[in-house]
Amino acid sequence: MSENNNQANPNPCNDCEVLEKGNRHTPPHQFLTRTEFKAVPSQFGNVDEHYYKCSKCGKSWLHETGSYGQGWK
């Protein structure tokens, strides 16, 4: 009986659905607010971690950019 706030809303809004199919080149949509940024060096190249929260559906996002980022998660 524990709740994870990061997964409070199982149904992302239409704008967030676009990100689920996007990649690291997909820009954040207009309802996202950036909450944190971390630069993460790795042996393959930097991974920049941008944390966002959607003001429409409440979904939290991690956007990995940089030369070895994996996009939206």
Ligand SMILES: [Zn+2]
């Ligand atoms: Zn959303």
